[in-house]
Amino acid sequence: MLAWKMQAEKQGYFTIEEWRRGLKALRADTIIKLKKALPELEKEVRRPSNFLDFYSYAFRYCLTEEKQKSIDIESICQLLDLVLGSQFHSQVDLFVQYIRTQVDYKVINMDQWMGFYRFCNEISFPDFSNYDPELAWPLILDNFVEWMRAKRS
16 A cells, blocks of 8 residues: 555665655655554545555556566465455455466456456346346456356356
8 A cells, every 4th residue: 555655666665756755645754654644544545536546556566577467366366365355355255266276367467357346346246146248357257257156056
């Protein structure tokens, strides 16, 4: 969340400019003020008007190599739990279980990442009664729904 606020470009590294920008935005010029600002930052991130930006940023922040466009499954599982786990616990748990057991995908791209967030917000869970595979969902989500339905049978 702090990296998002600082608009940091590289994981684990803040430029002096990013650091200053973030601390200024948080109105924190001491460690004590920074600690006090963090709960408010979490509320800011959780606001629907900011969360989509934060969610897409979280994916981009994990792209650590030049020209990298996808993230390995294990890292995605950790990231999903971290970013969406508290908000969509059941969906994340089951999707993580699915992507760890399937064999078709070794990585997840931004389209699939964003599609899963849309899926969590729009699709009734766990019955998927309003899921239409004819709509433009990433194929991995079609496969996830099929897997879930097969598990229930």
